[in-house]
Amino acid sequence: MIIVMKPGAASQSIDAVVSFVKNSGLQTHLSQGEEVTIIGIVGDKSKLPTDNLVSFKDVDRVVAVTESYKLANKKFHPEATTVKAGNTIIGSDTMTIMAGPCAVESEEQLMLIAQAVKKAGATFLRGGAYKPRTSPYSFQGLETEGLRYMQQAAKETGLATICEVVSQEAIESAVKYVDMIQIGARNMQNFILLKEAGRSGLPVLLKRGLCATIDEWLNAAEYIIAEGNPNVVLCERGIRTFETATRNTLDLSAVPVLKEKTHLPIIVDPSHSTGAYKYVSPMAKAAVAAGTDGLMIEVHDNPSCALSDGPQSLTFEKFHKLMDELAPFCELAGRRLG
Ligand code: PEP
Numbered sequence: 001m002i003i004v005m006k007p008g009a010a011s012q013s014i015d016a017v018v019s020f021v022k023n024s025g026l027q028t029h030l031s032q033g034e035e036v037t038i039i040g041i042v043g044d045k046s047k048l049p050t051d052n053l054v055s056f057k058d059v060d061r062v063v064a065v066t067e068s069y070k071l072a073n074k075k076f077h078p079e080a081t082t083v084k085a086g087n088t089i090i091g092s093d094t095m096t097i098m099a100g101p102c103a104v105e106s107e108e109q110l111m112l113i114a115q116a117v118k119k120a121g122a123t124f125l126r127g128g129a130y131k132p133r134t135s136p137y138s139f140q141g142l143e144t145e146g147l148r149y150m151q152q153a154a155k156e157t158g159l160a161t162i163c164e165v166v167s168q169e170a171i172e173s174a175v176k177y178v179d180m181i182q183i184g185a186r187n188m189q190n191f192i193l194l195k196e197a198g199r200s201g202l203p204v205l206l207k208r209g210l211c212a213t214i215d216e217w218l219n220a221a222e223y224i225i226a227e228g229n230p231n232v233v234l235c236e237r238g239i240r241t242f243e244t245a246t247r248n249t250l251d252l253s254a255v256p257v258l259k260e261k262t263h264l265p266i267i268v269d270p271s272h273s274t275g276a277y278k279y280v281s282p283m284a285k286a287a288v289a290a291g292t293d294g295l296m297i298e299v300h301d302n303p304s305c306a307l308s309d310g311p312q313s314l315t316f317e318k319f320h321k322l323m324d325e326l327a328p329f330c331e332l333a334g335r336r337l338g
């Protein structure tokens with residue numbers, strides 16, 4: 001449920017409603033727009049004498065929120081959220097470009113890639129130190145050592161950094177070394193991990209689960225925000241469908257749907273959704289046209305020798321070309337690139 005206050009409502013009127021709701025044993029969430037204040041209510045509504053609320057001074061109307069996610073809901077928070085990570089702001093008028101290897105393989109490799117993506121205009125370095133691989137015999141990541149290289153690369157280039165976490169232990173390490181954590185598709189409904197990410201104090205990129213609906217995904221975001229961490233960014237990375245021509249099917253319509261349902265920023269990952277480097281560029285451009293706040297793109301110095309996801313990784317040259325070609329798309333979408 002939300003209580004919409006009249007435009008220019010006095011702060012005493014807002015305080016009176018908030019106290020009334022809190023005294024009834026529920027929690028409030030205030031969203032103060034330029035003119036209108038919205039008071040979101042979380043908790044057992046049966047405890048709240050709703051009829052009394054409309055008679056409070058400066059209350060315009062009381063609206064039911066039927067969706068089970070509240071804090072992630074645009075009705076609770078009509079203004080778009082921006083998320084600060086390192087020295088970047090996601091969800092602003094700048095298109096956020098996160099680029100880097102699927103996995104951190106060595107210090108030299110990461111440094112080389114960090115410098116190349118920075119030169120091409122990326123503001124964020126991605127790199128996996130904990131790799132959730134389908135086969136237990138595939139490269140599993142350098143773990144803390146990889147995180148240290150991420151920190152080193154950030155120091156040298158000024159790029160913000162993001163790394164996937166797969167456990168509480170990984171979160172504890174990531175907090176020391178990177179600017180943002182990622183919950184991968186395979187863990188989108190690992191509710192214990194979501195709660196721990198919510199308590200980490202770091203901004204969180206939440207990837208869409210392989211078979212998750214948008215509602216399930218937003219409920220997963222709610223888990224993180226409900227722990228007191230409002231800095232959540234959603235990442236569409238393709239879903240499983242009957243189609244086998246691409247690794248996954250990029251659900252681009254998720255972008256406008258999410259823009260309607262939530263205030264959280266959205267990033268599109270054309271690498272994991274297509275699984276093939278040649279489709280990355282067209283889908284990146286389409287994502288910009290669809291209204292994404294940013295892109296996550298895998299880049300490798302030598303994709304044919306990559307320890308994971310080589311076939312979908314762009315060479316430096318291809319990434320540079322993509323960045324050049326993206327500029328007019330970003331301009332049309334009203335965003336600056338880099
Ligand atoms: C990744 O970003 O490296 C990754 C494993 O992605 P996803 O969780 O989307 O598969």
Ligand code: MN
Pocket residue numbers: 102103272298308309
């Ligand atoms: Mn990958």
